[in-house]
Amino acid sequence: MPTRSNALWHIQSGYVRTVTWSPEGDSIPLGFWSAGDRVGEAISQISLYEVQCLSEVIAQALDISDGFSRESVMAQVQQSNDLLRIVHCRQMKLRLLQFVCWLANRFGQLTEEGLTVPIKLIHQDIADAIGATK
Template identity: 40%
Template sequence: MNSAHCPSIIYRFERHHRLPTRKNSLWQIHEGLVRTVTWDDDGRVIVLGYWGVGSVVGYGIDQMDPYDIQPLTAVSVTSISLNSALASSYLLAHQKQTNELLGLLHCHPMDNRLLRFIIWLAQRFGVSKKHGIEVRFLLTHQEIAETLGTNRVTITRLIKQLESNGKLHWSRKRRLIPYQTFDRYGQTP
C-alpha cells in the first residue's frame, strides 16, 4: 500500500506534556507551538528553538542529547519519517530560525535582547490587532529567562521596565507589542 494515500494519525499533546523523541522519525506541527531544548552539565535549560504550524521538529534534526520537545500550547502533530522528502525540505527553514535565535542571544544589553526576542516572537507567532501585534500564547518569565540566558528575576524587572516605557503590554491576560515599538526598532510586523 502506498503510504502517500494513507491518512496520517494526528497526535494531540497538552501544554507541558512532552512529545516523545524518536531517532527515526520527526513531528510535523499542525496546530500549536513547541520549544525544543537540551541541558548543560549543570542541568540548565538551553533553548534550541520555537516552532509553530508547519514546522518539523525532532531529534533527527537537532541531534542533541539530552533532547526534549515541550508544547507551549496544546499541539496537534503527525509523525513523519526522518528519510522522507518532506523532512529534508524543512531543514533550511529550521536552520534559518536557529540562526535568528542565535543572533538574538548576542544582543546587548539584556533589555535590548529581551525586546528583540519579544518582537521576534510577535513577528513569527503573533496576530495583528488594532494597536499592535498580540502574542496569544503564554510564556512564563522562567521560560523567557531560559531562552535568553538569564534569570527569572531579571526578566520580570525588565518586562516591568519595558511596560512602563510603553514598549509593550505583557501580562498573563494580554501580551501586546505596539506598532510604535516595531517602528522604533526598525522591525516590520
C-alpha cells in the same frame, strides 16, 4: 511530546519549543515552532532533545525514512541563528526587546487590540531564551 531519533513531528496546530540542556542541567531553547513546522532530533542532531508543548498541539509523527525537506533543515538553522544573535546582545533590555520582537514577527496575530503573540511563556521560558536569570 515523545521523541525518537528516527522520527519527526509535523506540527499541525499549536505551539511547541524544542530544548536541550547544559552540563549544569539548565534548559537551552533550540527553537519555537508552530503549524507547518517539522521538528525532531533527526533534524537538530542533538541527542539530549525534547519537544515541549506551549499550548494544545496536534502533530503527526513522521518516519525519517521518508526523508525531510531542505526547508525543514533551513528553518532549524535560521531559528538557531536568530536566537544566537539575540542571546549575544550585550544589553539585557535590548536582548529582551529583540526576543519579543522576534516572537511578534514569527507568531504575532493582528487583532483589534493590536498585535498579540498567542504563546504562553513563563518568566523562566523567556529568561532561558535570552540567557538571563530571573
